Amino acid sequence: MSKKILLVEDEKNVILGVRTCLDAVGYQVDIVEDGEEALNSVRREHPDLILLDLLLPKIDGFEVLKVLKGDQSTSSIPIIVLTAKAEEEDRQRALDLGADNYMTKPFKPQELWDLLKNYLAD
Numbered sequence: 001m002s003k004k005i006l007l008v009e010d011e012k013n014v015i016l017g018v019r020t021c022l023d024a025v026g027y028q029v030d031i032v033e034d035g036e037e038a039l040n041s042v043r044r045e046h047p048d049l050i051l052l053d054l055l056l057p058k059i060d061g062f063e064v065l066k067v068l069k070g071d072q073s074t075s076s077i078p079i080i081v082l083t084a085k086a087e088e089e090d091r092q093r094a095l096d097l098g099a100d101n102y103m104t105k106p107f108k109p110q111e112l113w114d115l116l117k118n119y120l121a122d
Helices: 012-024 035-045 061-070 088-096 109-120
Strands: 004-008 028-032 049-052 079-083 101-104
Touching: 004 012, 004 035, 012 028, 012 109, 028 035, 035 049, 035 061, 049 061, 049 109, 061 079, 061 088, 079 088, 079 109, 088 101, 101 109
Parallel strands: 004 028, 004 049, 049 079, 079 101
Antiparallel strands: none
């Protein structure tokens, strides 16, 4: 059974790149484009891992992170922040809120695969 990843991203070119990258290695990828959809999808689907942008419509990624890591039913789902926000203070805030890892855009597909292997090993 393939691992289910929720990609929370609103930029079409990033969605296409990540989906292509993850489909190539056999992961099932679901996509939502705003923070509100992300919270609803996670509660409904319980993915194996979440790739979360911080700059999102409706509810930003920091708030999504805070809500999911503060909820006992979703707190164990690994969340990797995948964002253009490269400032150290943003990285630290995300990690303090419970992000399991932080990767800045742009990224190389191999970097993403290597990171995901740490969280999705069978």
